[in-house]
Amino acid sequence: MTPDCSRPAVILLVEDDPDDQELTKRALRGSKLRNQLHIVNDGEAALDYLYRRGEYSEPRSAPRPDLVLLDLNMPKVDGRTVLSQIKIDPDLRQIPVVVLTTSSSEEDVARSYNLGVNSYVPKPVHMDGFIKAIQQLEHYWFELVILP
Amino acid sequence: MGGIAVNNPPDGSTHDLAQSDRGNFTSLISEIASSLVDVRPETFDRVLEVILEKVGRFTASDGAYIAQYGAKKQTLPITHLWSNKSATDAGTLGADLAAAHTRAFMGELKRSGLITLGSPHAPSDKLRREQMLLTDAGIPPLLSVPLGVKHRCIGAMGLFMSGAPQAWTEDQISLLKITAHLVTSALHHDRIEEALSNERQLLRTVIDNLPDYIFAKDTGSRFILNNTAHLRLLKASVQEEVYGKTDYDIFPKELADQYFFDEQDVIQSGRPLVNREESVLTEEGRQRWLLTTKVAWRDSDGNPQGIVGMSRDITDRKEMAEEIEKHATLLEQANAELQARNQELDEFTYIASHDLQEPLRKQVAFSDALREDLAAGDLNEVENDLATITSAAKRMQTLVRDLLSLSRSGRQAMDWEEIDLNQCVEMALDALEIRIEQEKAVVTQDTLPTVRADKTLMVQLYQNLIGNAIKFHGAAAPQIRLTVESNAEEHVLGVADNGIGIKPDYWEQIFAPFKRLHGRHEYEGTGIGLAICRKIAERHGGRIWVESAPGDGSYFKFTVPVHPGDSAI
Numbered sequence: 251m252t253p254d255c256s257r258p259a260v261i262l263l264v265e266d267d268p269d270d271q272e273l274t275k276r277a278l279r280g281s282k283l284r285n286q287l288h289i290v291n292d293g294e295a296a297l298d299y300l301y302r303r304g305e306y307s308e309p310r311s312a313p314r315p316d317l318v319l320l321d322l323n324m325p326k327v328d329g330r331t332v333l334s335q336i337k338i339d340p341d342l343r344q345i346p347v348v349v350l351t352t353s354s355s356e357e358d359v360a361r362s363y364n365l366g367v368n369s370y371v372p373k374p375v376h377m378d379g380f381i382k383a384i385q386q387l388e389h390y391w392f393e394l395v396i397l398p
Numbered sequence: 399m400g401g402i403a404v405n406n407p408p409d410g411s412t413h414d415l416a417q418s419d420r421g422n423f424t425s426l427i428s429e430i431a432s433s434l435v436d437v438r439p440e441t442f443d444r445v446l447e448v449i450l451e452k453v454g455r456f457t458a459s460d461g462a463y464i465a466q467y468g469a470k471k472q473t474l475p476i477t478h479l480w481s482n483k484s485a486t487d488a489g490t491l492g493a494d495l496a497a498a499h500t501r502a503f504m505g506e507l508k509r510s511g512l513i514t515l516g517s518p519h520a521p522s523d524k525l526r527r528e529q530m531l532l533t534d535a536g537i538p539p540l541l542s543v544p545l546g547v548k549h550r551c552i553g554a555m556g557l558f559m560s561g562a563p564q565a566w567t568e569d570q571i572s573l574l575k576i577t578a579h580l581v582t583s584a585l586h587h588d589r590i591e592e593a594l595s596n597e598r599q600l601l602r603t604v605i606d607n608l609p610d611y612i613f614a615k616d617t618g619s620r621f622i623l624n625n626t627a628h629l630r631l632l633k634a635s636v637q638e639e640v641y642g643k644t645d646y647d648i649f650p651k652e653l654a655d656q657y658f659f660d661e662q663d664v665i666q667s668g669r670p671l672v673n674r675e676e677s678v679l680t681e682e683g684r685q686r687w688l689l690t691t692k693v694a695w696r697d698s699d700g701n702p703q704g705i706v707g708m709s710r711d712i713t714d715r716k717e718m719a720e721e722i723e724k725h726a727t728l729l730e731q732a733n734a735e736l737q738a739r740n741q742e743l744d745e746f747t748y749i750a751s752h753d754l755q756e757p758l759r760k761q762v763a764f765s766d767a768l769r770e771d772l773a774a775g776d777l778n779e780v781e782n783d784l785a786t787i788t789s790a791a792k793r794m795q796t797l798v799r800d801l802l803s804l805s806r807s808g809r810q811a812m813d814w815e816e817i818d819l820n821q822c823v824e825m826a827l828d829a830l831e832i833r834i835e836q837e838k839a840v841v842t843q844d845t846l847p848t849v850r851a852d853k854t855l856m857v858q859l860y861q862n863l864i865g866n867a868i869k870f871h872g873a874a875a876p877q878i879r880l881t882v883e884s885n886a887e888e889h890v891l892g893v894a895d896n897g898i899g900i901k902p903d904y905w906e907q908i909f910a911p912f913k914r915l916h917g918r919h920e921y922e923g924t925g926i927g928l929a930i931c932r933k934i935a936e937r938h939g940g941r942i943w944v945e946s947a948p949g950d951g952s953y954f955k956f957t958v959p960v961h962p963g964d965s966a967i
Contacts, residue, residue, distance in 0.1 A: 269760045269786055276767060323752065326904075 258284035262315035264296040264332060265289065265350070266324040274319065274350075277385065288315070293327030296320070297335060300342055318347045423569070426456055427576055434584040442588055443478065446581065450480035453577050457570045459557040460537070461491065464545065464581065465499055466553035474499050474553065483560075494535035498528045499554060507544045508551050512575075514566055515540040516559075532558075541566045543578045545585065555581060611688070611709040614695060617702055619661045620644050628709075631680075649678070661692060665702050668694045676709075686713045742808065745911055746801070754797055757790035764790070800926035804911060807855065807933045814962070817853045819846035819860075819891070823880060826860035830868065839868050843880035847889050849958045855934045860893070862927040863954050867895035872949065887960055888940065894953040900946040909942065931956070938962060 261278070265271050271289050278285055290296045296318075299306045306312035318336065322329035329349065336342045430449050437445050446464060454462035461481035465474050476492040483491065498515075503525060507513050515529045516538030532538055542556035555578040557570065605612045611628035615621055621640045624632065632648060634640045645654035664671050670693040678686050690709040697703050764786045771779035823843060827834065834841070841864065849856075860880075867878045874896060881892035900908065911929035931954075935942040940957035 267756070269764070269790070272786070273763055273767070 258286045259316045260286050260288065260313045261317050261319060262296070262299060263287060263289045263319045264293065264324070264329065265319070265321045266291050267321070270321065270350075280385070286313070288312070292324050293329060293332040296332045297327065300336065315345055318345055319350050320347055321350055422456070423573065426452060426573070427580075430577055431580050434580055437584060437588075439588065439591065442584070446478045447480060449577065449581065450478055453573060454480050454482070454557065457557055457573060459570075460560045461558050462556070463492075463495055463558070464553060464555050465496065466545070466585070467551075474504065477553075491535070491537075494531065494537070495558070498531045498535075498540070500528055503528050503542075504544075504551065504554065507542060507554055508549075511544060512571065513540070513542045515542075516564075536560050538562070539564050539566070541570060541574060543571075543574050545578055545582050547582060547586070552582070552585060609711075611711070612707070613709075614704060614706045615661060616704040617665055618644070619658050619704075622704070653678070661705050661707075664692050664694050664705050668696075670694065675712075686711060687716045688712065746805075754794065754801075757794040757797070760790040761787050804926055804930050804933065807858070807930045808937070812852045812937060813854070814850055814852060816848055817851055817856060818848045819856065819882075822846075822853060822856040823860050823864075825857045826864055829857075829861050830865055833865070833868050837868050837871060837876055839871075839876035839878060841878045841880065844882045846880065846882050846891065847884060849889060849960075850962050851938050851958055855937070859931050859934045859956070862931050863893040866927060866954075867893055867897060867952070870895070870897040870952070872896060872898050872951075884960070888957040889960065890955055890957050892953055892955045894951060896951040899948040899950045900944060900952055901948050902946075905944050905946070908944065 263271065263274055265274065275287060278287055288299070290299050298304045299312050300315075302309060302312050320329045320332060322333075333347060333349070336345060336347060430452065433445050433449065450462035450464065454460075460483065461479065463476050463480070464478040466477045467474055474496065476496050479488060479492050479495070481488055481491055503513065506524060513525070515525060515532055529538065532540055537558045537560050539559040539561075540556055541558070542554050544551050545553040545555050555574065557566075557574055605625040606627075608625060609627055611631055612623075612625040613621060613628050614623040620642050621644070622642075624634070624637060624640050629635065629637065629640060632640055645657045648654070649657070660671055660674070663669075670691065672691050674690050674692075676688045676690050678688060680686055688709040689712045690707060692705045692707045695703045695706045764783045768780060768783035768787070771783055820843075823846065827841060833839075864878060864880075868876050877896045879892075879894040881894060883890045883892075909928045909932040911926055932942050935956040935958075939959045939962050942954065942956040944952055944954050946952035
């Protein structure tokens with residue numbers, strides 16, 4: 251699904267940490283791309299959003315995302331569960347998922363790629379590094395890659 | 399041999415018995431025979447000497463002798479000698495006689511059953527040398543018969559004269575033959591007795607020097623033989639003390655019954671009882687373990703005679719095996735503990751690398767943001783950035799403090815004492831006073847027991863659980879119940895609330911360090927409280943768990959053993 255240029259790209263940020271939400275917002279604010287950021291606080295809410303359940307049952311409140319930015323370590327349903335759910339669902343598996351996490355353990359990385367994650371971006375320690383990484387992602391996903 | 403014949407020797411002299419001597423001949427033989435009946439080993443030699451003298455005198459000989467083979471028939475010494483000459487000559491006489499009993503002499507004796515030397519009708523030239531020897535010794539006439547049965551010749555017995563050659567009468571010959579026969583039986587019997595006695599002595603030496611207990615009992619299970627080791631076990635010093643006794647005289651009835659019936663079964667069935675493990679109490683009250691085998695003992699006709707028993711003391715072996723097992727268990731425990739500690743360490747490493755890095759990363763990132771916002775002159779944002787940095791630093795502080803607290807709850811030495819849990823709850827409620835007032839929480843409680851535990855840790859356990867019950871309240875004000883149910887082994891203590899509850903999926907996870915079910919924006923906290931609770935419960939040898947349903951409150955329960963033992967760490 252190539253984003254059509256008339257509407258902003260829909261990005262779903264699955265992140266429990268308010269500070270990281272803030273940092274992601276800042277990074278996207280500085281991006282050239284028009285985007286519409288939706289934020290959910292945990293994995294459970296992410297699945298509710300994607301399946302339009304509960305408070306997300308209204309389609310307008312939960313437009314299908316063009317990209318999922320997913321934190322791995324979250325309370326309740328964690329990012330790994332969300333990832334495997336997206337990748338086994340024939341309808342959702344088309345959505346590119348980028349894992350955003352502080353976890354750089356090899357096991358996490360390997361597991362994420364095994365589950366079909368499209369990209370894996372460790373949360374950088376420095377703000378500019380993080381902003382750069384987010385902007386590179388946008389560039390990559392929305393301008394260069396022909397999405398399936 | 400037919401009657402008593404009369405021989406007339408060529409020189410006219412006669413050794414024939416007068417009619418009146420016939421009775422004496424018979425009575426002499428019976429005298430000799432009876433002197434050999436039941437003869438005691440120590441008087442045997444003397445009896446033989448007396449017999450030689452009687453026969454010698456009766457036959458009017460100058461001497462009588464017995465020669466017996468030594469070991470392996472290498473020598474044939476004169477073992478018994480009577481002579482009417484002076485005692486001083488006896489030595490040379492014996493030596494001269496022995497010298498005449500050559501291999502050829504004995505061969506001839508065995509073959510013919512009788513040798514006469516120095517008589518007018520000397521049998522052959524074969525023994526000329528022997529005859530010469532005797533003539534030189536002054537004893538030419540000699541009458542000799544073999545001692546022994548059939549082909550087993552054990553020696554010779556004979557009579558001799560000094561002086562001129564002469565013939566021997568039938569009576570002399572008969573008397574010598576009969577006497578030789580009687581002496582042979584006695585010697586034979588004596589040798590068997592000796593052999594048996596040697597054999598008995600050998601067996602006794604063997605069994606007395608075995609460390610195992612060896613005994614024999616008759617068909618009535620009465621002791622008839624015990625080796626030294628067994629006598630010592632039975633506190634006896636000599637066989638006579640135990641002989642004829644039964645196990646009922648020695649052991650408690652129950653044990654004696656068991657032995658008795660076992661033995662009767664072995665005697666009747668003939669089936670051995672093999673390697674039965676038995677425990678006995680020594681007089682000092684020490685328990686000893688025996689491995690006992692009992693076999694039926696029968697005579698050569700197969701009639702039951704009793705049992706033979708062998709017992710080996712396996713107490714040391716058993717104790718060693720137990721010791722080894724104990725060590726293995728201890729090692730296993732130590733290993734498990736080490737593994738638990740390792741896992742804990744892994745958790746700590748993980749926590750240090752993840753949870754502690756998070757606030758640090760924020761501080762760095764928002765410092766960058768702060769720099770940008772300062773450059774842009776956006777003072778609102780500057781204020782936000784600073785607030786975020788400060789809050790991250792505070793979070794870090796809390797994390798470090800909680801980590802230390804968790805570490806301490808696991809490592810600090812336990813101060814075991816009898817404590818009143820009601821008092822612990824009171825102290826915990828005191829510490830939570832402000833929050834209880836803020837949230838308008840109501841706490842009710844059962845009368846809690848007195849337990850053996852560490853007071854500080856128990857206060858902390860209650861404080862954490864009650865604190866959580868206040869924190870995760872629902873729409874209504876928190877209502878908290880402190881409960882107890884006791885059984886013989888443990889007290890099950892509970893903290894029930896009417897709060898938001900927990901899904902079954904998380905009933906386990908919540909006790910892991912830094913496991914938080916809620917985002918920071920919902921509830922404060924590092925997620926260490928329940929990890930500390932679990933640690934405290936486990937160190938007291940108890941467990942902790944939760945029963946709950948979302949929206950229906952949580953019921954945390956933990957156990958404290960009534961008798962804290964090895965399970966506490």
